[in-house]
Amino acid sequence: MRSLAAVLFVVLATSVAAGAASSARSVDPPGADKPTGTHPPQIARFAVLVYSMNRDAKLKYVGVSGSDVRPHQGGMRYKMVVTAADAGGATARYQVLVWGIPGTYQWMLLGFKKIKIN
Template sequence: MRSLAGVSFIVLAVVVVAGAASARFVDPPDADVPAGTHPLQIGRFAVLVYNLNRGAKLKYVGVSNSDRHPHQGGVRYKMVVTAADASGATAQYQVVVWGIPGTFQWMLLEFKKIN
């Protein structure tokens, strides 16, 4: 685990817990975007990694304002993720994820509450 400007991130390179999650994104065969680039999967990944890193218990609700662009041999995704806490209260988070679609190389770079 490393810290970048006060924001911690980890590299999820293998299945975290049996049956819980895998960092390899697989898209439906009829997808109209490149494999591994669906904002829904990236948003779920961000919440999962944040929960594992911080011991939080957020639940993924949705994603909006998704943007992606090539960055250092992979793709950098910036989006707003909505997540709910244990009481059901929702909040929005600015999320930045870098990864290489179709691989296990993914990093959560930023997960910051915006409201």
């Protein structure tokens, strides 16, 4: 029997893959230096959801900035700064690292670390 986390991961990965496939019809702006079919806001939402479920953090996606997308080990590596709000509405920024293969169910959240402001 699969664990709840594994089932939820498959459901989320399915929604990310389906979203990537449906948005593959959209055209990236001319001169975009990112690979075709990559959508950092959607990947950032995936990261917040997976982290929230695994840590029971109740975070909500707010936005993404500083996105860096590169080919890595047969897939794509997404490194970005994600802003998320907690249950009380306070926002924080997180350094996020996600690896996945666009158009598939193979997605992994590799890092989700709060950025400390000095």
